[in-house]
Every structure is written in C-alpha cells, then in structure tokens.
Amino acid sequence: MEIKHPSVFEQMSLSGHQNLYFCQDESIGLQAIVAIHDTTLGPAIGGVRMLPYETIGDAVDDALRLSHAITYKASLAGLNLGGGSAIIIGNHRTDKSELLMRRFAQFVEGLNGNFIASTDIGTTQKDLEYMLSETNYVAGLPASLNGGGDNSVFAARGVFYGIKAAIKELYGDDSLAGRKVAVQGLGSIGEQLVSMLRAENARVYVSDMTEERKLKIAAKYKAEPITYSTSFELDADVYAPCALGGTVNPETVPRMRCKIIAGSANNQLKDEELTNKLLKEHDILYTPDFLINAGALISCYSELEGHGNDRTETLVKNIYNATRHVIQKSREDNITTFDAAKQLAEQRIFDIKKLKR
Incomplete structure (x- = not known):
C-alpha cells in the first residue's frame, strides 16, 4: 500500500x-x-x-518543528517575539x-x-x-559587541527554576537538598545545571555520550556517573534530559522510575500524543521543554531590547511561576502539562491578535 x-x-x-x-x-x-x-x-x-x-x-x-516550539516558548515567557x-x-x-x-x-x-x-x-x-x-x-552576540554574552547560564537557570517549581508542586516545598536528579548530557547548559543543583545539595547523577566528559564533570562537582543510554531508568526525583531530543517516548516511559521530567533538551517527546498519555498513566510530571528552557531566548530578547542582566534574571526567574501555573492548570482542567502549556501560549497569541484588529 x-x-x-x-x-x-x-x-x-x-x-x-x-x-x-x-x-x-x-x-x-x-x-x-x-x-x-x-x-x-x-x-x-x-x-x-x-x-x-x-x-x-x-x-x-x-525547521518547522523548532520554529513552532519557539512561538510557544516566547509566548509563555511573556516576550514580544515570534x-x-x-x-x-x-x-x-x-x-x-x-x-x-x-x-x-x-x-x-x-x-x-x-x-x-x-x-x-x-x-x-x-x-x-x-x-x-x-x-x-x-542576537546572542558576545559582550564585546554589546551583546548578552554567553546565554547558556540563563538557559541552565531557567531549567533550574523549572525543576524547583515542579518539586514544590509535588512535595510542598522547593528545597533540592537530598533530592536525586539525573542529568543526561553535560554540555555547557548541562554542566551549569549540575553546578546549580549541587550548590543546593541535591544528589546529582550525571551521564554523557563522551565517557571522559562524564567522569570529569562527576569529579568536579562530586556527582555520581551513570550510564548514558539508561540514565532515564534511575530511581530519581528528576530526570533532566539536556542532550538530544526524543528520549521521552513510548519505549522509554514504561521503564522510567522518576517522578519529574525537567531538562533543557529541545523536542524531548517523541510521538507526543501517545507519550503524554503514557506519562499521565505512569504519574510522571512533565515540565514541557518549551516552558522551562526559555532562558537563552530571554537573554536574546533582553539584548534586542537593550536590557541588562538584572532584567534578564528577573524574566528567567519568572519561569518558576510560569511552571507552577502550567502544572496547576493541568490539574484543574484534568489535562496534561503539555496541553496546558500549549493552551496558555495560544491564548496569549489569540489575545494579542484581537488587540491588533
């Protein structure tokens, strides 16, 4: 056929x-x-x-998938960008x-x-x-050219706030002390996220496709190295995918033992409809990547608007409240966090369209 x-x-x-x-x-x-x-x-x-x-x-x-995600990311972050x-x-x-x-x-x-x-x-x-x-x-130029400089720190901080917000919703307080977090992918964003988590005494487990990189980061931050290909199977509070997308899919979700998924990787969900259904069935709280990994985009927006780092930090910190809002909406409406985030993003776009008529 x-x-x-x-x-x-x-x-x-x-x-x-x-x-x-x-x-x-x-x-x-x-x-x-x-x-x-x-x-x-x-x-x-x-x-x-x-x-x-x-x-x-x-x-x-x-190109189509990435640009669609940026629309939602900018909308949820309250930015005037498409x-x-x-x-x-x-x-x-x-x-x-x-x-x-x-x-x-x-x-x-x-x-x-x-x-x-x-x-x-x-x-x-x-x-x-x-x-x-x-x-x-x-946008995203180095500081020497009046740009925002390295925006990976803001990207990591957004994910960090997203994790704290999810922890708050699940456990009643957002303390990371003693919480187990598996960070998969140790590029610039992944490493900075590890640093932030360890600063709050989280128990961090790290993995990377490059064995040497994994061991180096584990030693540097007193984290525990684990196998990259099965890092999502760790019995942890948080699984934080910070490398390739698609690691959250119908094959991996039934093997997951985490309570929360919150990372910086783009397009984390493969086969979105089925995967979201499975996440709900397995009672895993997913913080959509286009919600919590907006830090780099926020930094670029601040650069375009001529804002300084203080304003950027304020906007990135708002990811905490935005994440809690999405989680609460998903519970009130009995829908997935993915659908809740999409609805909120689309509502803001719809409202602004009405203003422009």
Whole structure:
C-alpha cells in the first residue's frame, strides 16, 4: 500500500506556519531553510542549526518543528517575539566558513527583519560575528559587541527554576537538598545545571555520550556517573534530559522510575500524543521543554531590547511561576502539562491578535 506523504504546504497548514524560505548558492555550497511560524507577538527569532541532514525533507521537518516550539516558548515567557528557525544543510566541522555564514546573513537581511538569527547546534557566537558584517538581525552576540554574552547560564537557570517549581508542586516545598536528579548530557547548559543543583545539595547523577566528559564533570562537582543510554531508568526525583531530543517516548516511559521530567533538551517527546498519555498513566510530571528552557531566548530578547542582566534574571526567574501555573492548570482542567502549556501560549497569541484588529 502506498503511503501518502503530506506536501510542504500541507505540513505548514497543519502547524500554522506563515512562511518557509529556501536559499541556495551553489558557488559556495550553501543550502539553507528559514521557517517562520508566527509573528503575532513580534519578529520571529530562532537559532541557526547546521547539520548534514540525510534529506531535504528531514531539514524541513526540523525547521518547522523548532520554529513552532519557539512561538510557544516566547509566548509563555511573556516576550514580544515570534517563532522561527534556520537550517543550514552541511557538516559544521568541515563545511562551515566565514564566507558561508556571511552569504547566509545576506539572505537573512533580505527578509527585512522578519527573522532574527541566533545560535543553535553547529553554530557559535563567532558565526554571529561573521553574520553581523552583513545584517543587524542577529542576537546572542558576545559582550564585546554589546551583546548578552554567553546565554547558556540563563538557559541552565531557567531549567533550574523549572525543576524547583515542579518539586514544590509535588512535595510542598522547593528545597533540592537530598533530592536525586539525573542529568543526561553535560554540555555547557548541562554542566551549569549540575553546578546549580549541587550548590543546593541535591544528589546529582550525571551521564554523557563522551565517557571522559562524564567522569570529569562527576569529579568536579562530586556527582555520581551513570550510564548514558539508561540514565532515564534511575530511581530519581528528576530526570533532566539536556542532550538530544526524543528520549521521552513510548519505549522509554514504561521503564522510567522518576517522578519529574525537567531538562533543557529541545523536542524531548517523541510521538507526543501517545507519550503524554503514557506519562499521565505512569504519574510522571512533565515540565514541557518549551516552558522551562526559555532562558537563552530571554537573554536574546533582553539584548534586542537593550536590557541588562538584572532584567534578564528577573524574566528567567519568572519561569518558576510560569511552571507552577502550567502544572496547576493541568490539574484543574484534568489535562496534561503539555496541553496546558500549549493552551496558555495560544491564548496569549489569540489575545494579542484581537488587540491588533
């Protein structure tokens, strides 16, 4: 039986996307995609992700999924920004160059401010510096260029506040002392989260795809190293996925023994409808990633608005209250936290649309 795949326009319609742009420059090997989901709240912002996708369809899927999530993330955080995402198809270790990034920036410039570029997997602040030569529509610049600097600390802090809010809802107080937290993925955000958790005397278990990295972080913060591929099986208060998405899925949920899922990884849920149902059945409290990992986006917003770190910290700290609000709504309405967060995000967008009529 032939399986009918939806067209790009059907995909855009299903997810409510406004625009999907394609850019190509054969002379330098540039193939890029920019997805703009919704600009009701403000211009779309999103990271520039550079990966060697197997197919153009895979790249389009990723761009649509990421930009959709940014819309919800910005809305829940109370930011006047829309959701966008950019994809450059290629190996960032071998194919990336100043020329490539500057040519892509010219494409962004041609979108007339409807899309603002930041960093994502495969791009760095140095790449944003290259882009700045061709367009001002970038955010997440180093402090030396009047940017917000390294925003991973704000990303980690948002997840930290999300964890504390979930602990508060589950146990009645938000103390992390003695609470068991399994952090999967020890990049910049994961490491800083470990540091914050240990500062509050949480019992932290760490894992990473790189064994050397795992052991280094475990020793540095007096955490306990565990196996990466089965870290979600630990009998813990919190499982914090901070690496690849999709680790919360119909295969892993029945094996989970945690009480809370709260991490920085994007797109943590695979097969969202079924996975959410299983999480509810197994009484696991999920704090949606687009709710608690908004710290980096908030930092970029502060940079664009000319705010200082104090204002950024205030906005990031509000993730605590926003998380509690989502959890309480899910209980009152007897829906999943995922659906509660989506409804709150969509309601704010709907309300602002009415203002603009």
